[in-house]
Amino acid sequence: MKYRLGVDIGGTSVKIAALDSDFKLTEKLRFPTGENATSEEIMNNLIEHCREFIEKYEIEAIGVGSAGGIDPKKGLVVTAGNLPFRNEPVVQKLHDAFGIPVFIDNDGNCALIGERAAGECKGCVDTLIITLGTGVGGAVIMDNRIMRGRNNRAGELGHFTIDRNGPECECGLHGCLERYVSATALIEAVEKAVEENPDSILAKLALNGIDGKTAFDAKEQGCEIASKILDEYGHALAIGVDSLTHIFQPETIVIAGGIANQGQALIDLIAPHRVTSRSRVVTTSLHGDGGIIGAALLGTEYSV
Ligand SMILES: [Zn+2]
Structure with missing residues (x-):
């Protein structure tokens, strides 16, 4: 073979x-x-x-x-x-x-x-991926072709402003999507909340170290602080997903990267904040x- x-x-x-x-x-x-x-x-x-x-x-x-x-x-x-x-x-x-x-x-x-050959957007003509890791990356396929831009750097889907009064991003803009939905951003939000709420379930779980999963675990155990953080997180991600939907009109948006391991729990965070249903949003099933x-x-x- x-x-x-x-x-x-x-x-x-x-x-x-x-x-x-x-x-x-x-x-x-x-x-x-x-x-x-x-x-x-x-x-x-x-x-x-x-x-x-x-x-x-x-x-x-x-x-x-x-x-x-x-x-x-x-x-x-x-x-x-x-x-x-x-x-x-x-x-x-x-x-x-x-x-x-x-x-x-x-x-x-x-x-x-990989996703379009064997994963969640198999066979899609217009599709895109957002990766939620240390940073936020992405790629776009429109009309069966990868969008590359003049220098092959198109598809930086983490770097458009969702709050111009937001924190400065390494790309030079302020309030980029990446600053709200990367694993780094989620971990920072958890760290801040743990400091302010030392008796919370979230703070208890954080004793074993904080990663992109901590807030999801605490929410599952009924932690309201974690629920609030994740609702904010989901809202920012929904703004990103809806903006990308308006711009590209893809059939499917695949979410990958470490945070995508949360699967349906992540999709459930986004759903209540979405303003358009024109694109299907799914987490990757290819496990990294x-x-x-x-x-x-x-x-x-x-x-x-
Ligand atoms: Zn940026």
């Missing part, structure tokens, strides 16, 4: 898996990107780990999804946030190592490609694998 190799390069780890023709992933390999690793060290590690798959499976192509600014035509990671890559010729280096076709795109586009599936499908009819 022939496979395609998917690679997902993130700031903290690199994931690799092979994808079969039924969109099923083989075992996954994950290795730390390395906090102080040079681009050469990361690339050498990547090649070494890809080799393990290439020796074991019949791999016909490699697709790489990476954080940051990507030039898919030139096969470069131009810049990548906390990664040391600067105009790194990832495609050329992998091609030189293995002599098979290699493709690259940004992680948001890969996530949407959308990006790697999409990467593996680069260079096929699924990546447009």
Whole structure:
């Protein structure tokens, strides 16, 4: 059986898996990107780990999804946030190592490609994805094509203003959607509430550490403070989702990223605040694998 190799390069780890023709992933390999690793060290590690798959499976192509600014035509990671890559010729280096076709795109586009091939927006002509993680990312497919913009940076769905009097965002705007609906924003809201309400259920749960799940767990145990935080969170996300609906009129909006693990509980937060029902809003069912599936499908009819 022939496979395609998917690679997902993130700031903290690199994931690799092979994808079969039924969109099923083989075992996954994950290795730390390395906090102080040079681009050469990361690339050498990547090649070494890809080799393990290439020796074991019949791999016909490699697709790489990476954080940051990507030039898919030139096969470069131009810049990548906390990664040391600067105009790194990832495609050329992998091609030189293995002599098979290699493709690259940004992680948001890969996530949407994976979702449209095997996930919740399967077969959609017009669709978009919002990823709720440390930041808020996204990608848009309109009329069966990925919207790239002049510099391949279109689809930054976390960066439009929902409150111009809101906090400054790293992008230069104020009150960006990201400042209200990222996991970071939710965690900050929980931290503040815990300080102000030390006797709450939320504060009790926070003793074990705070993450994107803490508020949801506290709400389930009847915590009113957590309910209020999540209602605010859902309201902001509904503003984002409805604004994107008005702009793009997608059939389906897929929510992915860490917060999407809450599934229906997250959808239930958004629903009461929505003002349009023209787009269907769902959480991903690919359990964090959308990006790697999409990467593996680069260079096929699924990546447009
Ligand atoms: Zn912003």
